[in-house]
Amino acid sequence: MALTLPPEFSTPLSWPDQPGNGLRTSQGITRVLRIMLALALALWFLLPLVPLVLWAFADRWSFPAVLPQAWGWEGARAALAQGAIPAFGHSLLLGLLVSAIATPLGVLAARALAYHRVLFAPAVNVMLFAPLALPAFVAALGLNVLLLRLHVPPFAGVVLLLTVYALPYTSYVMRVAYGAHDLAVEEEARLLGASPWQVMWRVQLPLLAPALARAAFLAFLVGWSDYVITVLVGGGTIVTVPLLVAGAAAGTGNDATVALLSAAALLPPLVLLLGVGLLGRRPSGKPTAKSMNGNLP
Amino acid sequence: MRRFGTGLTRRAPHSTRRRRFSTLMAGVGAALLALSACSAPAPAQQDFASWDQVVADAQGQTVRLWMYGGEEQGNAYVDKTLIPAAARLGVTLQRVPVADTKDALNRVLTEVQAGTRDGTVDLVWVNGDNFGTGQQAGAWSCGWTDLLPNMGLTNPADPLLANDFGTPVDGCEAPWHKAQFTIAYNSATVTDPPHTLAGLLDWAQEHPGRFTYPAPPDFTGSVFTREVLNSVSGGYQNVPLQYDQKAFDRLTPALYSRLKELAPALWRQGKTYPKTSAELNALYAGGQVDFTMTYGPAELTKLVADGTYPAATQVLTLTEGTVGNASFLAMPATSGHQAGAMVVANLALSPEQQAAKADSRVWGQFTVLDTAKLDPAQRALFAKLPQSPVVPSYEVLSQNASPELSAAWVPALDDAWRRLVLTGR
Structure with missing residues (x-):
């Protein structure tokens, strides 16, 4: 919880972003430095995108020209000709499926580890993180033999393996969220007569929404950006954007196509990130001074 | 971390459930072990009595051609020329772009290890060490190229087509085009x-x-x-x-x-x-x-x-x-659509496709066909190709080729x- 509890009841409560809270207000040189740091960070993130966008619409750009000599849609034409639209559809489907499976699993694992007695909890923790240490290539080569023998359909195999690779992210994010989650709030709702479902939908879910959105976003990225597992386990039955990008990037003279596909591939995660940012706000809006002071004697 | 021992969260240890779970896990583990221990059955080598039978079997099959995706012209040739031509023969051809041919080989190797007979790699554009590695692992279906009618238009004595970087071809891959360093x-x-x-x-x-x-x-x-x-x-x-x-x-x-x-x-x-x-x-x-x-x-x-x-x-x-070489279309032994793959390999060898592919505006790949074996109409297809302003003809390029x-x-x-x-x- 972002709320800092005052030492005694007589001290009036104040929210960090309320005017007059000295903790968050920087002045003079500190303020200038803070703004400059923020600008530098923004530049740091945006700068690499500039050549990407320039390349995407450059029909000709050869050394040592600073800017492209010819602008056009050659990159877009080539990307469309190579099946960019179905590939985006497949990638979106894969990302959403992985997210839809790995997020609830991460929630269950994190909740169990946070609140329940779990046998060999440290070992379970290590297991949950293990996929991060195992190169995807090794896992795909080894496990695909097993998946083939079990006659798991290629697409199901891809979703299954990518879900495992997304689990460390979702369970970690949710673990942190449950660590900061105050169960007393849920108990209070129960005491006030809420059913377990109501507690889940009206209390737990809104409180955990920002973390859930973050976890789902990370899981989406795992499905969205994978190459190795999609190729080896998918067996060519599903051609995603990373396959197109990697294939085109391996050749010469495809810079515009690669740049356009990469820049376009940034858009869906960016849209989702904005969504996460919106969800990440306090669900109930800013509390008023009245509601905060209402229960004071 | 805070823990709350309230009725809301506390769980009695479910010893029976846990026991059942561990039994289940042991069972799954044993099954996995058994699955990975059993030796892979030798992949099926389909035998066809005649080309007509191949063509008949190929009807309605979907063939996946895995190829390096870095050549935009190559991708466009397959998408716009080869795929429609295959469709006219009743075979659905799909192109799978990969960053490296090794990715396709790795997929095939897992299929071989698993004893798959309906694999998803039906043709691979391959040569050199990728072909040799696959050959060592028994990944390729062999002895099928003799059945292809259009193989008769190639020169059997051509050293580039008989050996692929020192590995005998042995009918394990059908030639596709020639290249010259x-x-x-x-x-x-x-x-x-x-x-x-x-x-x-x-x-x-x-x-x-x-x-x-x-x-x-x-x-x-x-x-x-x-x-x-x-x-x-x-x-x-x-x-x-x-x-x-x-x-x-x-x-x-x-x-x-x-x-x-x-x-x-x-x-x-x-x-x-x-x-x-x-x-x-x-x-x-x-x-x-x-x-x-x-x-x-x-x-x-x-x-x-x-x-x-x-x-x-x-x-x-x-x-x-x-130095010169040829590249090929290899058919994995695990392919589930061997008849369809053979129809596509034969189509890719046809004078019409070879000539279309040799056009420098399309892809500019040199033909593997022996011009001496073509009839005048087929030879005319190659004769009317425009001369590239940059690349000399294959005859000039491949002079004294090693x-x-x-x-x-x-x-x-x-x-x-x-x-x-x-x-x-």
């Missing part, structure tokens, strides 16, 4: 082009910083070192095709001393090399070096036309010739290059 230069800056490889190395020393080659084990850089080996050995006839240590010890000191001598005159004084042929191509496209090299001269025409390469780009024809050394030479040469040339300065 080609060095290209910017004739606007190189006014005195050399005509031998030795002359090229001398030119590089006289013009410091204007030449380099990709670092082996990059495919193209590796070919370049083999070209230099042929040159310093006094011609490819003096280098045995099959690898043996004695020949290596006798021939390679001259190779590496020449390359070490050359290094300070290379781009960035030879302190660093382009890691891939794509990086060398980018240096050439940017005018930072005056030469580039490729095993796929087909792409030169398009790269010059679209302005990636300087307009004055020309192919350097060497009097002693360069065959590829066996695959065993490659890692030995690459490794010694790294030890003696890259780090030995």
Whole structure:
């Protein structure tokens, strides 16, 4: 919880972003430095995108020209000709499926580890993180033999393996969220007569929404950006954007196509990130001074 | 971490449930062990009595062709020309783009290990060590190319089609096109082009910083070192095709001393090399070096036309010739659509498809067909192809062509290059 509890009841409560809270207000040189740091960070993130966008619409750009000599849609034409639209559809489907499976699993694992007695909890923790240490290539080569023998359909195999690779992210994010989650709030709702479902939908879910959105976003990225597992386990039955990008990037003279596909591939995660940012706000809006002071004697 | 021992969260330990769970886990574990321990059954080799039977079986099959996706023209040729033609024969052809042919091979190897008979890789555009590795692992279906009617239009005595980098082809892959190692230069800056490889190395020393080659084990850089080996050995006839240590010890000191001598005159004084042929191509496209090299001269025409390469780009024809190879369509033994794959391989060999593919505006890949075996109408298809302004005809390019050394030479040469040339300065 972002709320800092005052030492005694007589001290009036104040929210960090309320005017007059000295903790968050920087002045003079500190303020200038803070703004400059923020600008530098923004530049740091945006700068690499500039050549990407320039390349995407450059029909000709050869050394040592600073800017492209010819602008056009050659990159877009080539990307469309190579099946960019179905590939985006497949990638979106894969990302959403992985997210839809790995997020609830991460929630269950994190909740169990946070609140329940779990046998060999440290070992379970290590297991949950293990996929991060195992190169995807090794896992795909080894496990695909097993998946083939079990006659798991290629697409199901891809979703299954990518879900495992997304689990460390979702369970970690949710673990942190449950660590900061105050169960007393849920108990209070129960005491006030809420059913377990109501507690889940009206209390737990809104409180955990920002973390859930973050976890789902990370899981989406795992499905969205994978190459190795999609190729080896998918067996060519599903051609995603990373396959197109990697294939085109391996050749010469495809810079515009690669740049356009990469820049376009940034858009869906960016849209989702904005969504996460919106969800990440306090669900109930800013509390008023009245509601905060209402229960004071 | 806070823990709350309230009724809301506390759980009685479910000993029965846990026991059931551990039994289940043990069962799953045993099943997994059994599954991975059982030896893979030998992949089925489908036998067809006649070509008609192949064509009949192929109807309605979906064939996945896995190929390196870095050649835009190659992708476009398959999508716009080969796929519609296959559809007219009743076969649905799908192209799977990969960054590296090894990805396709790895998929096939897992299928072989699993004993799959309905694999999702039906054809692979392959040659060289990828073919050799697959052959060692029993990944390819063999002896099927004799059935293809269009194989009759190739020359069975053609050494490029009989051996793939020293590995006998044995009917395990159908030829698709030929390639010739080609060095290209910017004739606007190189006014005195050399005509031998030795002359090229001398030119590089006289013009410091204007030449380099990709670092082996990059495919193209590796070919370049083999070209230099042929040159310093006094011609490819003096280098045995099959690898043996004695020949290596006798021939390679001259190779590496020449390359070490050359290094300070290379781009960035030879302190660093382009890691891939794509990086060398980018240096050439940017005018930072005056030469580039490729095993796929087909792409030169398009790269010059679209302005990636300087307009004055020309192919350097060497009097002693360069190394040539062929690339193939291999059919994995695990393919579940072998009849369809054979129909596509035969279609790809047809004079119409070979001629369409040889057009430099389409892809510019050299044909594997023997023109002597074509009828006049088929020969006319090739005769009316436009001449590329950059790339000379295959007859000119492949003059005095040398065959590829066996695959065993490659890692030995690459490794010694790294030890003696890259780090030995």
